[in-house]
Amino acid sequence: MSYQKVQNFKCRCPLIQTGIYGLTESHQIPNIPCDRSSNDVFLNQHLQWYHNFDSVSARKLVRAICNNINQDEHLFSIYERVLKQNISVENYKCKCPLTQDGVFGLSDEHDITNIPCGRAEKEVLCFQHLQFHHNLSSRAAKKIVLALVSYTPTITRLFHHNDHITQSKCAVRKVKSKCPLLSRHIYGLSDHHHVPNIPCDRADQHIFLFHHLTYFHKLNAKAATKLIRALIINQDPCEALFHSNDIIVVSDQTIHNQQYKTKRSKKIIPQQKSYSETILDFSTHYQSLLNAINTSINKTTNDNLDNSMMPLDCSKSNQPSYQLNYPYSTNNMAHAHGLDLNSFLT
Known part of the structure; x- marks a missing residue:
């Protein structure tokens, strides 16, 4: 029988009692009698994950069932190991054993929650279930799972009344x-x-x-x-x-x-300038403008006089007029701001 056929073989689980195929209580097979024997299952996987068979023993039993070997046949000897030796605690599935007070020595003093377990009828990942549903520490949950794997009776005292076995804050x-x-x-x-x-x-x-x-x-x-x-x-x-x-x-x-452990610097909004400061800025700006105009006129007229000491007087009619390339005349800008242009020239 090929490996693929073994993997895909489906039937009802034959482990409804001890003694069949030479399997006895000394083999310590968990979950016998099997409560899933009423439905077809992938037998090879079922034997390994639910009854904890190792892969060799599971395939041996599947081939025997495929070949219609009688259940009274001693397929396994009394000293033969059929269970996994290296158990993955995190992946072990079974029904929760905490069905009543006193199991494995647990009592009210241990502050275990949800006893008796309301999910005891379903197969669970026991290690995780004991931690998150019953609030056991990982160390205590692992101890119980290993006891289940080794077929230890639930009346065995694994914990004492002063043992701290619940989860920590971490x-x-x-x-x-x-x-x-x-x-x-x-x-x-x-x-x-x-x-x-x-x-x-x-x-x-x-x-x-x-x-x-x-x-x-x-x-x-x-x-x-x-x-x-x-x-x-x-x-x-x-x-x-x-x-x-x-x-x-x-x-x-x-x-x-x-x-506000790290304070953000506030954006400083500049205060509005006073009226006097505004006038001063205005006069400074236009005085520079008038000096530039004066320089331009001196270059154009080629005047021999020293105009550096003589301010420009725009009110005199005898001075020639010049068209400036500014959007507004100087006088208009000054009057628009309520200023006397002559006051900047004297």
Whole structure:
């Protein structure tokens, strides 16, 4: 039977009891009797991922079933290893073992959430499930998964009453999820809590929730941690998590200090000049203009007189007139500003 046919072979799982094909309790195969024997499955993958068979033993059993070998045949010896030796804890799937108090020595003193587990009827990624649904630390979750893999009875005491096995604050801050703040009236929130940006317009994205709650919704660290723990334990949003007198938003002074750690220089708007300053600028401008006109006239007339000491007097009729290429005459500009042109010439 080719490898491809083994991979694609589908049938109902035969592991409905121990003793078939020589498989006994000494082989420590998990999930027997199999609760999925009512439906066809890809048997090779099912044996490896649900019953923890190694790849060689899984293919051996699939070929035996394809060849219609009798279940009473001792296909595996009592000393033969059929399970995986190197287990990937993160990828191990099974039903949650926390169906009642006292499992593996767990008690109320450990502050474990959601016991008995409401999802015990479904197969889950056990390592992640124990952390995010039951609030166990990664070390404690790994210990339970390895116990399940090794077929350790649930009555075995893995933990003592003084063991600290719940998640730390650091673990809470690494949680990625969608923002739950879709309404202002969930988890006991109300208008007087003054939580900004509700309803959240980023609720369709998986984000680092702690950073999002503290930065975008301005929750303080205590309130953000409390809300994330409520999500981990799947608390009903209708239950009051915060009370009316709780301060859950960082103060305005804190926000102000964060926003203005680096002060921006303000743009300096020049003040309007006084009337006297305006007149002085005007006179300076037009005195320069008149000096330029005087120089031009001296060059044109080739006057032998020393005109450097004689100011230009535009009021004398005996002086020749000149057409200047300016849009407005000098006299018109002076009179337009209410000035006496002769006052600049004397």
